[in-house]
Amino acid sequence: MRAWFQRFMSGRYGGDQFGNFLSLAALALVLLSIFVPGLFGTLLGALGWAALIYSYVRIFSRNIPKRAAENRWFLAQRYAVQQRFAGARTRFAQRKVYRYFRCPRCRQQLRVPRGRGRISITCPKCGTSFIKKS
Template identity: 40%
Template sequence: MYGRYGNDLLNAVLVICGMALVLIGQIFGFIILLPVSYVFYIFAIFRMLSKNIPARQKELFAFLKLIAPVKSRLKIQKDIWQHRNTHKYFRCPECKQWLRAPKGRGKIQVKCQKCGNDFIKKV
């Protein structure tokens, strides 16, 4: 593997997508998904064995940029769940930035850190 790109998150996602396609194909009887899954596996192996490391890194960064909004949304949902007993999460009415405040304080005045908007919120 010396000089080869190796494994990364995109390869793992490609293999998992390929496995998911095989599973879906088996469950619902879509035989066409099996050769489609091979495309994912072959691309993952190609990326792993490639010596063109800058190109593979460019693909990885494009993929990370693509999934960044999804990761951000999942992190917010995780935070909301973890702090559901102590904090209330809400969005700024102007810029839609997520904000949080301790629960049980009644009506509070909130100032958004991002846009500076002042508003009243019941928490």
Template identity: 45%
Template sequence: MREKLARFMAGRNGVDQLSRAIMYAVLILFIASVFTHGKLSSVLMMLAVIGIVYMYFRVFSRNTAKRRAENTRYMQRTYSMRTYFRNLGERWKQRRDYKFFRCPSCGTLLRVPRGKGKIKVVCRKCGNSFIKHT
């Protein structure tokens, strides 16, 4: 069974980040259509179905060059958004041990250990320093 699948997928695009993003969008559309009524619900459901079809089209596509280009474009366009959410996740994980400040002059996010009292924070990017309580 696994071999059969591997043979079937040979030369095909497979699941990439864009396909995964479409899958999440489809899931959200589907849930939204369940909780809405009438025309809006049907439109959301239709979009979800189109999304599923498009996702499978990309996964099984043999035009891997084109699919890879699409995926790269998607990754470039969403880079700042993905970085933002990854940073949020990291800050949440480190919230017990570190405090985060933005440099008042350049806006860089700075990480400082908690529980050190009043300290002078020096920005690693622009060298600006400011006093903060941790």
């Protein structure tokens, strides 16, 4: 049985981080759909089953480069979300010492010390100046 399975899986993709995420998301969606009434609940359940089927299709897939590319895409998205949360955590921790603004021209995030009154802020990225209360 074990040897048969190893032969069956040879040349197939198997599991990765994206697959783990898909099966967890599938489980969460299917469980959630039990408690959500109506069409929305049905849709959540269908999405959950689709995610589960997709996760198995990926495990047994022979197109390894494509599955690896999907996983790289997933890891990049996950990293972006993690960075966003890390930034929010830092801003919250420093909220009494610094104020954060966005440059009106290039959207660069800028940090200035609090409690200096109205100050002129010059964006180090694009050189735009604007006045804000710190």
